[in-house]
Amino acid sequence: MNDSNSDSHEDAPKRDLYPNELAPTSGNREADPTLPWLAALDLNEVDPGLAERLTSAPESETFAKEVLVGNRIxxxxxxxxxxxxxxxxCAHQGGPIAEGHVADGCVTCPxxxxxxxxxxxxxxxNQQPLQSVFPIRQNGSVIEVQMTE
Incomplete structure (x- = not known):
């Protein structure tokens, strides 16, 4: 057994960080009156009639979309x-969260x-807060978010 304090990963090649790894994290979904609301997407541009379908059957409809807001995915x-x-x-290995399965208040990375x-x-x-969450609202057919950056 080697009692050396040296880290075996010291010689491992360094990888570039994902843009989201460089951004500040947030676990707060409460809106901040000092921050602007930023347009994330227009539901009618994604799929005409989508806003109405989500409104008419909110408990049975699900929707997930990857968007770029500023420089954040x-x-x-x-x-x-x-x-x-x-x-x-995804905090694990960078998978596209929005392409995952959504059910029962959770999303599964694909x-x-x-x-x-x-x-x-x-x-x-492990109940660790690994994904940042953000305030979000629907304003007509436009979905808006608040971010600190």
Whole structure:
């Protein structure tokens, strides 16, 4: 057994960080009156009639879309009658969160199955807040988010 304090990863090649890894994190979904609301997407541009379908059957409809707001990739998700915005890049290995399965208040990354609570960004196994979450609202057919950057 080697008692050396040297880190075996010191010689490993360094990887470039994802843009979301460089951005400030947030676990707060409460709106901040001092921050502007930023347009994330227009539902009618995604799919004409989508806003009406989500409104008419909010408990049974789900929707997820990856969007770029500023320089940040977000997953915008509608599930159970509520809107959610979270970091769109999986904390595990950078998978596309918005392409994952959405059910029961969670999203499952399609690459390796990591699951996150939509409301908190917590990873469901270890309950660590690994995904940033953001305030989100629907304004007509436009979905808006607040971010600190």
């Amino acid at each position: 977000l997953a915008v998700i509608f599930e159970g009658g509520h809107w959610y915005a979270m970091d769109g890049i 690459w390796h199955g990591w699951q996150y609570e939509l409301a908190t960004g917590k990873q469901t196994i």
